[in-house]
Amino acid sequence: MVTDAPVVVLGAGAAGLVAAHQVAARGIGVIVVDHQARPGRKLAITGGGYCNVTNMRVKARCFISSNPHFVKSALARFGPWDVMDMLADAGIGVEERDRGELFCDQRATLLVDFLQGRAEAAGARLMLGCSVSGLRALPGGGFLLRSSRGELQASRVIVATGGLSYPGIGASGLGMDIARSLGIPVVAPRPGLAPLLWSASDRERFADLSGNSLEVTTRCPDSPAFRADLLFTHRGLSGPAALQVSSYWRPGASVTVDLLPGIDVEGRLLEARRERPRAALRTVLGAWLPKRLVLAFEGREIPDLPMGRLSDLHAAAIADSLHRWTFHPAGTAGYDKAEVTVGGVDTRAISSKTLEARDVPGLHFAGEVLDVTGWLGGYNLQWAWSSGHCAGRAV
Template identity: 40%
Template sequence: MCANLTKQSNFDAIIIGGGACGLMCAVQAGFLGKRTLMLERNDRVGAKILISGGGRCNYTNLHTTAQQFISANPHFSKSALSQWTVDDTINFFETYGITGQEKTLGQLFPTTNKAKDIVEVFTNLCADLDQTIWLETEVKAVEQAQGGFVITYERYGKTQQITSPNVVMASGGLPVQKLGASDFGLRIARQFGLNVVKTVPALVPLTITGKDQSWYEQLSGNSIFCRVWNERISFEENILFTHWGLSGPAILQISSYWQAGEVFYMDMLPQQNITDLITAERATNPKKLLLNLLAGLYTRKFAEALSSMLPVQKNLASLSKADLELMEQLIHEFKVKPAGDKGYDKAEVMRGGVDTDELSSKTLEAKKVPGLYFGGECVDVTGWLGGYNFQWAWASGFVIAQQF
């Protein structure tokens, strides 16, 4: 179908994508008296916000610094995060009736525990500030033209075009295809000659196959507090055994620092030492079975699963030095070599994206293409689990709104 004649818009910017970054950008532009048009392919905005945190939306983290973000340039996020801080996020939502409650590790959730309340703040403000949102609108192309850009889009079965002096790419990343995820932002970046850092799923469950698979399968549903680490990073949170491998917060965290073929380690008793516990218990209860001691530290099912690796039917008094050394290694340095990950549809975010060297850290404008901005997940800035990625999205949306 041929495109209709190009319409000259009276918008200061067209925002492609109605997620966290795009919504914040539209609202902040509105505060400055600017008008934006948001083009969203779904039938509602904030689809990923609505499912985040199990529908509760962990909308920021009190401990946010640039250190919680993975990027080829670890300093890139500092400027945006300083222009829009965690306090700014908290104050913004409080102004519109949302107070936060801290969960573990600085994670902030709405006291209502409803992600839809976060989205409603933005939709209400967009309406109040005369920011236009077109739903079920798929952008097909973005091209440079005199004085700005021509955007080709399909809406209600018609292909049309509209112009704008500025374009904000807030179209997200590849995770969760059923929510409309695509590589459109990356394709536009490449089209304009911008480098894209290789993308992979991040904050994603990991799979175990082969001879070890059945051992993990038998523990499906068991959760253990662990320290999980490799030579680059360490996290202390719960892991969850599943019928296909490992999940849980600590696994999602380490997955962002894991590459295919690598191993990592789990300390399954990070706040105690297994030899010290055995020595202390042996002094008063030498006939106690190792199985029973382990069952007091973990679930019975997990203690029994260790029988294939440890002499769990021995009493504590009869454990040899070699037994204790084996215990130390198994409990405190449990080696894991995943076969792979569960892919983009199970990933929280995407690692990689538009190369930060191509963007101004202060404005998020493409250095080679004036008027073209990239924010949120499509940029090579990937946060830890726990609200960090939302803070980056809010910050990048705010920064871009100041520019056009």
């Protein structure tokens, strides 16, 4: 059986539901296809169930992409204030937390229900539990999609199938496979916003620290510096400071951690030497850092000395080690734990205004399937809303 619709949206996630509403609201027939039994499964678990919907400080530099200017047009046309209007329509309030992050004041499932209801009320039809395995461009224009419910024909298609993270709730590589099959380049995907794993020797040294957290600054080659909380776990480093830097990290590279950002460690050590010459160095440092971390560093980055025997050179070297602790991750925790996928459909092959593939007229991409990855803090959903809105307007 062939089902015909002017527009098919692939994926009933954040980008797909917004896109479908935009299409249907202009009186154009649209079917939203998703292989999950419920729409928005990932959206429902975002932000610990309260969805960090956007960030008031959103800027192009908060996104990783091979084409760093790509996001500007869509963000300018549907930004954080538009997201707030959308939430107001849903009857959901927002709470501003750290660094401009806006969270819903009610469960994210309410937002999913609203997005589904709004799209359906405008005339969109949801086809759930329907798995799509491929798409073919028809010679005279339009597309034929192979699905578990038969073939679907559409004049235009919006691919909003997301990234590879959290395969247990429906993530798949379909969007990237479709792009490749039509000759649209894909930037090799990798897990982003993911915990970093210990090497075997670091695990032995730091596993006891599991549960400790502290505010640090992290960076790796090509990344900006991220000041945020770092959490030690049995497997490695987690918490926002590790997740942020993981999106830039490449196998083999190191991560540098400033364990006492903004603190004049050398000056403070020299002061402590004058004032507390009999105190052990570990006791002095234990007031500034988790005690177990000081013990893990003792004998390597930190000597076992009373303060009175600390030389000026020691103080300078300790300060350097604590401001520039270098860690060599063995890897990331992978797509099962990664909040996003870095890489995806190459934005250099896509119009930033219409999100349409330059060489495949009628085929649009929106959301995480594209090579656009935001920082932690609401940026990825902002991208899903902005790109979904623009793709929906353009078809």
